[in-house]
Amino acid sequence: MQRSYLLAPSILSADFARLGDEVQKVSAAGADWIHFDVMDNHYVPNLTVGPLVCQAIRPYTERPIDVHLMVKPVDALIPEFAKAGADIISFHPEASEHIDRTLSLIRDCGCQAGLVFNPATPLVWLEHVLDKVDLVLLMSVNPGFGGQKFIPSTLPKLRQARALLDRYEAETGRHIWLEVDGGVKVDNIAAVAEAGADVFVAGSAVFGAANAHDPNRYDSVIAQFRAELARIDREGA
Template identity: 50%
Template sequence: MGFFSELNGRVVGGPSILAADFAHLADEVRRAQAGGAEVVHFDAMDNHFVPNLTVGPVVARSLVAAIDIPVDAHLMVENPDNLIPMFVEAGVASISVQPEAVTHLHRTLKMIKGGGVEAGVALNPTTPPEAIEWAVPYLDYVLVMSVDPGFGGQKFIEEMVEKVRRVRELYGLPVQVDGGITAETAPLMVEAGAQVLIAGSAVYKTGDPAGEMRRILEAGRAAHRG
């Protein structure tokens, strides 16, 4: 069992550390946790698959040891197979990879699940949901990117609402969304079938991570109930 397999229809959320203060990372996560965050999204970027360079397994290990909510790693990297064993050893709860960057997706997902963590795929905005049809038996969740990966603070791509709906209709897996998620866009994604709301800039650029995390979750859950 794991975080995604135990959602049971709930709408949950968490911060993306991409927008956090890296000098006080654990404290930044706790501030969002005070607003109801139940997971933390850990973006690893390599300056090859995306035009940015962030953090890796060493930082993940430190963060896992310092907080008490699961760490969900999103590997926006070429050759993720090289890093998966190190992220597993670091103690993350789940790992998603970009199918656009993977040569043998079946092998990669089996590697993740073989390490005892949940496996996901992250779909770029123009990658069709149908591209992962034959990977579904090895997946625990799907991450729909609602911006182009690589940078925080980008504008929400409205067409991704329908993409979330399509993913849910096709596969019935938990859908995580990341990119431009705010109290205004969260309800749109939840109405389409998203369950895990990841927000970065919206949470950390306001000066009130707890308050903004709470607003996003309340807006999403209201849409879920409605």
């Protein structure tokens, strides 16, 4: 089955001194979503950005802002990010005392809801909440830092998730996005797509791929990603 593919560059690897400009340029180059990584130095060993930064970049793009909350506890931040302009909010099941309630909170705030799975987190958490999930995000690195290498065991897990989501879509007619984050590059995106992903987060592969003085750097690397995905479509046709 031919799928639509979306690219979601992660601002974690952008130049934070020029963040609005970076978001604007990567959007113009063809990014589908802007991926926004939130870390609290508690759930993960790093500290990044909060709702005020999300609010600050909102005027620089019309693309959906895809907020990934790597924080614990999680519920208090959800309304704040919704007010700041987030379109999608995802969280880790380990960070919520009541997963169903947290998913409902995200939707009640007017956003799409996602559930995130670390490399060693089993997909069994999805079993009773698929009706409230709009996106499933599989981490292909351990969360906390950008620039890590893709963990190969993510590929069979992606296939497992893809089969589950395809069965659900066949039964309900509702599509759930399958996103992957961590070490996605031009030379492995085809394998990740073949395993079932349809949304691809790329940080250093986009923002760090070319010379910072090259105004066409984002166009070039996003075109390379698109070419690889188009090849998969041609070969699968």
